[in-house]
Amino acid sequence: MSVKQYIETNKERFLGELFSLIRIPSISAKSEHKPDMIACAQKWTELLLAAGADKAVVMPTQGNPVVYGEKLISPDAPTVLVYAHYDVMPAEPLDLWKSDPFEPEIRDGRIWARGADDDKGQSMIQVKGFEIALREGLLGCNVKFIFEGEEEIGSPSLESFCEANKELLKADVILVSDTSMVGKETPSLTTGLRGLAYWEIEVTGPNRDLHSGHFGGAVANPINMLCKLMADITDADGRITIPHFYDDVEDVSAVEREMIAQIPFDEAAYKKAIGVEELFGEKGWATLERNSCRPSFDICGIWGGYTGEGSKTVLPSKAYAKVSCRLVPHQDHHKISEMFEKYIASVAPACVKVKVTPMHGGQGYVCPIDLPAYKAAEEACTIAFGKKPLAVRRGGSIPIISTFEQVLGVKTVLMGFGLEQNAIHSPNESCELELFYKGIEAVAEFYRIYK
Amino acid sequence: MSVKQYIETNKERFLGELFSLIRIPSISAKSEHKPDMIACAQKWTELLLAAGADKAVVMPTQGNPVVYGEKLISPDAPTVLVYAHYDVMPAEPLDLWKSDPFEPEIRDGRIWARGADDDKGQSMIQVKGFEIALREGLLGCNVKFIFEGEEEIGSPSLESFCEANKELLKADVILVSDTSMVGKETPSLTTGLRGLAYWEIEVTGPNRDLHSGHFGGAVANPINMLCKLMADITDADGRITIPHFYDDVEDVSAVEREMIAQIPFDEAAYKKAIGVEELFGEKGWATLERNSCRPSFDICGIWGGYTGEGSKTVLPSKAYAKVSCRLVPHQDHHKISEMFEKYIASVAPACVKVKVTPMHGGQGYVCPIDLPAYKAAEEACTIAFGKKPLAVRRGGSIPIISTFEQVLGVKTVLMGFGLEQNAIHSPNESCELELFYKGIEAVAEFYRIYK
Numbered sequence: 001m002s003v004k005q006y007i008e009t010n011k012e013r014f015l016g017e018l019f020s021l022i023r024i025p026s027i028s029a030k031s032e033h034k035p036d037m038i039a040c041a042q043k044w045t046e047l048l049l050a051a052g053a054d055k056a057v058v059m060p061t062q063g064n065p066v067v068y069g070e071k072l073i074s075p076d077a078p079t080v081l082v083y084a085h086y087d088v089m090p091a092e093p094l095d096l097w098k099s100d101p102f103e104p105e106i107r108d109g110r111i112w113a114r115g116a117d118d119d120k121g122q123s124m125i126q127v128k129g130f131e132i133a134l135r136e137g138l139l140g141c142n143v144k145f146i147f148e149g150e151e152e153i154g155s156p157s158l159e160s161f162c163e164a165n166k167e168l169l170k171a172d173v174i175l176v177s178d179t180s181m182v183g184k185e186t187p188s189l190t191t192g193l194r195g196l197a198y199w200e201i202e203v204t205g206p207n208r209d210l211h212s213g214h215f216g217g218a219v220a221n222p223i224n225m226l227c228k229l230m231a232d233i234t235d236a237d238g239r240i241t242i243p244h245f246y247d248d249v250e251d252v253s254a255v256e257r258e259m260i261a262q263i264p265f266d267e268a269a270y271k272k273a274i275g276v277e278e279l280f281g282e283k284g285w286a287t288l289e290r291n292s293c294r295p296s297f298d299i300c301g302i303w304g305g306y307t308g309e310g311s312k313t314v315l316p317s318k319a320y321a322k323v324s325c326r327l328v329p330h331q332d333h334h335k336i337s338e339m340f341e342k343y344i345a346s347v348a349p350a351c352v353k354v355k356v357t358p359m360h361g362g363q364g365y366v367c368p369i370d371l372p373a374y375k376a377a378e379e380a381c382t383i384a385f386g387k388k389p390l391a392v393r394r395g396g397s398i399p400i401i402s403t404f405e406q407v408l409g410v411k412t413v414l415m416g417f418g419l420e421q422n423a424i425h426s427p428n429e430s431c432e433l434e435l436f437y438k439g440i441e442a443v444a445e446f447y448r449i450y451k
Numbered sequence: 452m453s454v455k456q457y458i459e460t461n462k463e464r465f466l467g468e469l470f471s472l473i474r475i476p477s478i479s480a481k482s483e484h485k486p487d488m489i490a491c492a493q494k495w496t497e498l499l500l501a502a503g504a505d506k507a508v509v510m511p512t513q514g515n516p517v518v519y520g521e522k523l524i525s526p527d528a529p530t531v532l533v534y535a536h537y538d539v540m541p542a543e544p545l546d547l548w549k550s551d552p553f554e555p556e557i558r559d560g561r562i563w564a565r566g567a568d569d570d571k572g573q574s575m576i577q578v579k580g581f582e583i584a585l586r587e588g589l590l591g592c593n594v595k596f597i598f599e600g601e602e603e604i605g606s607p608s609l610e611s612f613c614e615a616n617k618e619l620l621k622a623d624v625i626l627v628s629d630t631s632m633v634g635k636e637t638p639s640l641t642t643g644l645r646g647l648a649y650w651e652i653e654v655t656g657p658n659r660d661l662h663s664g665h666f667g668g669a670v671a672n673p674i675n676m677l678c679k680l681m682a683d684i685t686d687a688d689g690r691i692t693i694p695h696f697y698d699d700v701e702d703v704s705a706v707e708r709e710m711i712a713q714i715p716f717d718e719a720a721y722k723k724a725i726g727v728e729e730l731f732g733e734k735g736w737a738t739l740e741r742n743s744c745r746p747s748f749d750i751c752g753i754w755g756g757y758t759g760e761g762s763k764t765v766l767p768s769k770a771y772a773k774v775s776c777r778l779v780p781h782q783d784h785h786k787i788s789e790m791f792e793k794y795i796a797s798v799a800p801a802c803v804k805v806k807v808t809p810m811h812g813g814q815g816y817v818c819p820i821d822l823p824a825y826k827a828a829e830e831a832c833t834i835a836f837g838k839k840p841l842a843v844r845r846g847g848s849i850p851i852i853s854t855f856e857q858v859l860g861v862k863t864v865l866m867g868f869g870l871e872q873n874a875i876h877s878p879n880e881s882c883e884l885e886l887f888y889k890g891i892e893a894v895a896e897f898y899r900i901y902k
Contacts, residue, residue, distance in 0.1 A: 029761030207726030213847030217747030231682035275658030296668030310480030396664030
């Protein structure tokens with residue numbers, strides 16, 4: 001039967017398989033979920049074997065295990081390595097969810113759950129596309145699967161896993177569904193990603209919480225000082241002030257800026273969707289440049305002092321922040337991380353102690369659009385979506401993509417089916433059912449075309 | 452028997468009565484403790500009657516009830532109104548306590564518990580001093596007690612209670628034990644207090660938490676913006692930058708600054724006690740001026756974004772801070788509160804929404820040192836501590852003191868027995884047993900002298 005018919009016949013089963021994955025709260029950032037990580041990896045081996053893989057195993061790493069699976073049809077055929085991740089972001093703040101984040105619900109033609117898109121939904125798209133191509137005799141290449149459980153915490157164990165398993169992971173191209181498209185009516189493939197550096201900052205003032213009446217004005221308040229340190233990292237023009245921060249930033253050519261300007265973008269709708277009156281970003285750059293080709297600095301979390309109900313006067317002992325920079329191609333996250341640590345050390349006032357802990361990082365990435373696998377993905381999406389996908393850069397980071405390039409020497413095609421409104425990493429993450437099935441169709445077509 | 456003998460004979464009972472109060476977690480800032488507030492007020496009526504009051508009742512207010520008690524010996528004798536509070540600060544962070552904050556423990560000659568000093572310990576000193584003077588036939592004045600349950604949240608109901616009960620509360624002077632002394636070897640009475648203004652700030656960026664990769668750099672981050680707003684409130688010289696903030700600040704005369712300079716102060720020991728390498732405060736003023744005669748700005752709490760384990764990249768929707776200014780005589784907290792709101796509104800950037808909620812406030816206070824009750828307190832302390840107490844200004848705020856002056860037309864004598872190392876408002880609050888008993892002696896002597 002046709003790819004479309006196969007999907008129509010099996011759509012309920014596909015959803016059931018996805019739901020069985022979602023119900024396992026595989027939150028890599030929280031150590032209490034270790035057993036869920038194992039359970040989720042184990043579940044994937046079952047699903048891969050059921051989809052037609054000849055082999056599917058859970059392989060240990062220094063951290064959460066990796067799932068490896070394969071279907072090898074011929075030594076002469078090219079090999080695709082499918083990378084995905086089975087871990088998800090924490091679901092907090094839980095009170096903003098309209099339904100249980102780990103009990104998927106179908107409402108308004110969408111699947112609502114943590115991981116509905118990122119990356120359980122998208123990895124299921126990959127596996128079901130593979131199943132169809134295999135079962136219908138369309139598969140023209142060997143397929144290997146590597147699903148990790150630490151993507152949301154920066155893939156700390158995957159590089160050494162790749163180093164140790166170069167032969168096993170040997171492939172001609174890597175295929176990843178973990179990115180989003182410009183819009184439902186504007187399919188796109190991602191050709192660039194930002195890098196990332198992430199730090200935790202601890203500011204210590206007095207050795208205990210003090211009475212702000214008895215000490216206020218005479219002893220430095222660590223929250224006041226943390227705010228000053230954070231405020232000084234960006235200037236009024238939205239530029240990062242750390243010396244030499246922009247030294248290695250890739251020049252964006254006039255041609256490229258022209259292409260970006262052609263991406264359909266309705267600023268009023270964008271602002272309305274996220275509920276802001278005005279946008280803010282680096283002076284001299286458009287919104288779609290600011291969030292893809294330019295670095296950024298975000299305080300992801302901050303806490304200190306009394307945060308409960310009512311009003312407690314206190315001069316606290318400690319203040320903390322979790323901060324990150326999105327980086328762009330040519331900015332090395334190791335170099336930036338060192339630069340950041342040195343900068344903070346140089347500006348931290350002597351009245352408090354400031355500790356910077358680098359958490360994780362990753363390099364940016366660029367994919368050439370004349371790569372055979374890219375061409376195949378382009379053709380496959382054109383069939384599934386009825387429109388040639390745009391080649392666009394995205395602002396997110398998948399640090400492992402550049403690691404694959406360095407360690408395995410292989411380029412990656414980013415064939416993702418998410419949408420910005422899917423609210424990944426946020427409460428009420430979701431995925432439109434129609435796009436879930438179109439994605440499966442596109443992947444099945446990819447396996448037919450790429451040989 | 453002598454005051455000292457009475458204390459020696461009854462010391463275990465005094466402690467038991469204090470512990471029965473401490474065991475009731477009367478935390479006014481948290482609504483779930485409402486039943487504890489009632490229980491604590493009830494307990495006080497029993498203790499006041501047992502100490503010899505003719506009457507002790509729980510009286511309702513708009514908020515937590517007030518405990519009123521009295522012992523009237525003669526219409527011709529002067530009347531002292533003893534004010535105290537039975538509510539306590541929240542005990543968080545709980546993990547830093549060496550023993551249960553609400554199960555008092557004696558270690559190293561000290562009582563360890565939330566409220567051991569502020570204000571359960573000190574109010575017990577008042578009541579036991581009264582008991583001794585009464586039982587031993589020394590009492591030369593009428594005594595009224597008013598114990599409120601909302602001091603730690605700014606006494607929102609007490610002003611209207613006083614307005615409604617002016618006749619009942621009529622007195623010649625108010626006596627309060629809720630302040631600290633310069634040191635164990637340097638007894639002191641407090642002659643000045645700072646005022647207070649307190650606000651909660653809510654900064655809203657996007658209508659939901661966003662992926663910092665997809666939006667970072669293009670959409671204002673509310674934590675980044677909150678840090679900038681907070682950082683700008685003080686300058687590098689530790690001065691508050693809000694226009695007109697210092698307009699009404701009381702001039703501190705050269706004579707007064709000379710007196711302050713005579714207070715024993717060991718900066719090295721002060722820094723060591725609180726564990727800081729350097730002090731920080733307003734340029735041009737000494738530490739003991741900065742924390743008593745000069746206003747201050749402290750961020751008491753801050754929170755927003757991801758604050759859990761590990762590293763979550765997010766561009767959050769909201770960020771919050773609880774902030775306060777300590778004010779000095781002549782600064783009106785209503786005027787300052789309006790000024791602060793206007794200032795924030797004028798500098799808040801259009802890319803976020805900023806909401807300022809005034810929480811509570813109070814005026815500063817000055818006590819004349821030729822007041823008869825002040826003189827009596829001075830003599831009583833000289834007997835108990837063997838040294839004439841210094842007259843000093845303190846940096847803390849007891850907003851109700853200036854309200855008493857306005858509503859009841861009565862001055863207050865601040866006869867407090869705390870010490871800075873008692874760590875009020877902090878984990879491991881404590882009170883030295885020796886000072887607890889010396890305080891009781893001083894109060895008993897006060898009642899003998901003041902007639």
